[in-house]
Amino acid sequence: MKIVVCVKYVPDATGERHFNSDNTVDRLSTDGLLSELDEYAVEEALQIRDRVDGEIVAVTVGPEAARAAVLKSLQMGADAGVHVQDDAIHGSDSLGTSLVLARAIERQTPDLVLCGMASTDGGMSVVPAMLAERLGLPQVTFASEVTFDDSTVRIRRDGDTATEVIEATLPLLLSVTDQCNEPRYPSFKGIMAAKKKPMETLTLADLGLSSSDVGLDAAWTRVGSYSARPPRSAGTVVTDDGGSGATELVGFLAGQKFI
Amino acid sequence: MTEVLVLVDHADGAVRKTTAELLTFARRLGSPSAVVLGPGVDAARAFLQQYGADKVYVVDTPDVSDYLVAPKAEALAQLMQRVAPGAVLLPSNAEGKEIAGRLAIMTESGLITDAVDIAASGVGLTTTQSVFAGAYTVISSVTHGTPIVTVKPNSITPEPVPGAAAEEHVDVTVSDAAKTARIVERKERQATGRPELTEASIVVSGGRGTGGNFEPVEQFADALGAAVGASRAAVDSGWYPHAYQVGQTGKTVSPQLYVATGISGAIQHRAGMQTSKTIVAINKDAEAPIFELVDFGVVGDLHSVLPAATEQVNARKA
Numbered sequence: 404m405k406i407v408v409c410v411k412y413v414p415d416a417t418g419e420r421h422f423n424s425d426n427t428v429d430r431l432s433t434d435g436l437l438s439e440l441d442e443y444a445v446e447e448a449l450q451i452r453d454r455v456d457g458e459i460v461a462v463t464v465g466p467e468a469a470r471a472a473v474l475k476s477l478q479m480g481a482d483a484g485v486h487v488q489d490d491a492i493h494g495s496d497s498l499g500t501s502l503v504l505a506r507a508i509e510r511q512t513p514d515l516v517l518c519g520m521a522s523t524d525g526g527m528s529v530v531p532a533m534l535a536e537r538l539g540l541p542q543v544t545f546a547s548e549v550t551f552d553d554s555t556v557r558i559r560r561d562g563d564t565a566t567e568v569i570e571a572t573l574p575l576l577l578s579v580t581d582q583c584n585e586p587r588y589p590s591f592k593g594i595m596a597a598k599k600k601p602m603e604t605l606t607l608a609d610l611g612l613s614s615s616d617v618g619l620d621a622a623w624t625r626v627g628s629y630s631a632r633p634p635r636s637a638g639t640v641v642t643d644d645g646g647s648g649a650t651e652l653v654g655f656l657a658g659q660k661f662i
Numbered sequence: 663m664t665e666v667l668v669l670v671d672h673a674d675g676a677v678r679k680t681t682a683e684l685l686t687f688a689r690r691l692g693s694p695s696a697v698v699l700g701p702g703v704d705a706a707r708a709f710l711q712q713y714g715a716d717k718v719y720v721v722d723t724p725d726v727s728d729y730l731v732a733p734k735a736e737a738l739a740q741l742m743q744r745v746a747p748g749a750v751l752l753p754s755n756a757e758g759k760e761i762a763g764r765l766a767i768m769t770e771s772g773l774i775t776d777a778v779d780i781a782a783s784g785v786g787l788t789t790t791q792s793v794f795a796g797a798y799t800v801i802s803s804v805t806h807g808t809p810i811v812t813v814k815p816n817s818i819t820p821e822p823v824p825g826a827a828a829e830e831h832v833d834v835t836v837s838d839a840a841k842t843a844r845i846v847e848r849k850e851r852q853a854t855g856r857p858e859l860t861e862a863s864i865v866v867s868g869g870r871g872t873g874g875n876f877e878p879v880e881q882f883a884d885a886l887g888a889a890v891g892a893s894r895a896a897v898d899s900g901w902y903p904h905a906y907q908v909g910q911t912g913k914t915v916s917p918q919l920y921v922a923t924g925i926s927g928a929i930q931h932r933a934g935m936q937t938s939k940t941i942v943a944i945n946k947d948a949e950a951p952i953f954e955l956v957d958f959g960v961v962g963d964l965h966s967v968l969p970a971a972t973e974q975v976n977a978r979k980a
């Protein structure tokens with residue numbers, strides 16, 4: 404089975420995150436890493452490969468530094484990597500990103516495409532659905548458990564109001580949640596082995612796309628302006644002393660008409 | 663006036679509050695048309711009429727209920743082609759966003775997710791989003807196709823305005839390709855009797871500091887008529903079901919009042935609650951980062967502060 408895992412390189416959520424002067428997200432001056440939520444997708448791919456055998460290709464679309472996301476996937480155990488890097492991609496919205504990703508995935512003719520549940524920076528959770536539409540694949544998102552039974556894939560999904568079991572057949576696109584597994588840390592052996600694994604770097608031209616297909620100018624949405632949210636004004640913090648905390652708390656809630 | 667399509671969020675006709683919010687936004691942009699996919703329009707009609715739906719489109723074939731989002735996206739795409747709406751609004755839940763993602767590609771339209779406000783403008787509409795765990799506010803617009811916008815719950819107070827609710831049944835053809843993933847089992851979660859987490863106007867959450875005992879959290883929530891939430895640490899420990907997790911990988915809530923108890927305030931937790939109007943925390947560590955966010959905080963043990971507060975709230979109500 405051929406599995407493609409889509410991995411994104413994101414600014415570190417624990418650091419400061421910024422915008423550029425063109426209202427795009429600053430992905431260069433901040434430290435980045437493989438989106439933690441995509442580690443679950445890589446891990447799921449590894450566990451599937453253990454059960455049914457196959458090959459795992461990690462694919463990313465992003466600036467030069469995004470190579471780190473693919474490298475980490477290789478260190479965890481993926482077999483090969485693809486990094487699509489082109490200055491023209493800068494500023495693409497999810498439609499542009501999904502177009503480039505879809506082209507890169509198509510070349511692999513995968514049986515299964517795995518995504519994370521959301522990227523930790525944009526967090527739109529729409530790229531998987533867009534990819535599925537572009538690739539003409541059925542999609543099951545937010546999988547919390549994935550099992551294989553010959554050619555049928557069974558997925559458990561914990562929705563807002565119900566738990567569902569879904570059956571689908573390959574080829575298929577899945578996005579997995581952080582409930583699915585516990586991502587492994589790369590072992591020393593894995594880190595050494597990753598250095599010898601194939602990693603392909605592709606441009607838009609390699610994918611038969613032109614710079615006018617993607618990027619800020621081709622985006623179908625535009626950020627007009629952004630502003631930092633005013634910091635919350637410092638609130639009152641009291642220290643409980645033999646029951647005073649509860650009384651003051653209830654006084655505050657009553658004052659705000661919550662009681 | 664241009665029609666604005668609103669995807670109705672319902673279970674067998676029981677319409678969720680978010681739909682009233684979407685209809686209220688839709689009226690700012692044009693004439694609201696509700697789209698009911700699946701069975702239940704008879705139960706839904708009065709609600710849709712009350713919140714100003716001028717039209718109600720009904721697509722009721724098994725194809726849209728038994729399968730996942732692809733047939734729903736196809737149904738909406740066909741409807742869009744027919745009525746050429748000024749915009750399409752969907753709820754910002756998992757299903758809404760997926761339908762929106764597919765729809766955007768099918769109809770070559772720009773998509774904006776997780777809007778907290780929508781205004782009519784010269785370019786059709788502008789949206790407000792809250793990004794990076796609420797640290798920034800972003801104003802955006804759609805520059806191509808029909809604007810497709812998913813809207814977060816609790817973004818607006820629904821205004822009841824009677825609508826004509828003229829009903830029209832629509833036939834759509836669903837491709838076989840859209841039917842390859844099928845729901846084979848469905849178990850509704852047990853009702854708790856409390857308000858739904860993402861819709862509640864008050865949420866009381868518990869974290870690792872509960873030590874696994876959620877009783878004080880639940881009792882305080884019940885005294886306030888609130889929903890109960892949990893941090894991932896509490897969920898991962900098996901103390902509370904995942905469906906109640908608040909944060910980046912759980913639910914995003916934006917209530918009038920959020921009470922965090924025994925929760926440190928990690929960035930991933932903040933991502934799910936930072937836009938709450940009023941924030942209160944109880945934590946025994948005065949240095950806990952959650953106190954940076956609060957309007958009111960109590961440094962203390964939740965196991966004594968909560969029961970005492972519950973008693974006082976109940977006494978005031980009596």
Ligand SMILES: Cc1cc2nc3c(=O)[nH]c(=O)nc-3n(C[C@H](O)[C@H](O)[C@H](O)COP(=O)(O)OP(=O)(O)OC[C@H]3O[C@@H](n4cnc5c(N)ncnc54)[C@H](O)[C@@H]3O)c2cc1C
Nearest residue numbers: 869870871893894895909910911912924925926946947964
């Ligand atoms: C990819 C990713 C996604 C994540 N998604 C989420 C998410 O969606 N939601 C989420 O919540 N977290 C999420 N996390 C986890 C997050 O980073 C934190 O680990 C988690 O929020 C911590 O939960 P907590 O505050 O309950 O526990 P802790 O951080 O351990 O804090 C417990 C707090 O309780 C206080 N306390 C202890 N005893 C008492 C007492 N008796 N009375 C009062 N206070 C007491 C302590 O002082 C402490 O501040 C995610 C992490 C990652 C990496």
Ligand SMILES: Nc1ncnc2c1ncn2[C@@H]1O[C@H](COP(=O)(O)O)[C@@H](O)[C@H]1O
Nearest residue numbers: 409410464518519521522527528529530
């Ligand atoms: N630039 C990218 N490169 C590779 N995969 C991506 C990229 N953007 C999004 N994805 C995949 O799509 C998922 C959801 O992303 P998003 O829609 O941005 O929340 C991520 O978890 C990734 O698996």
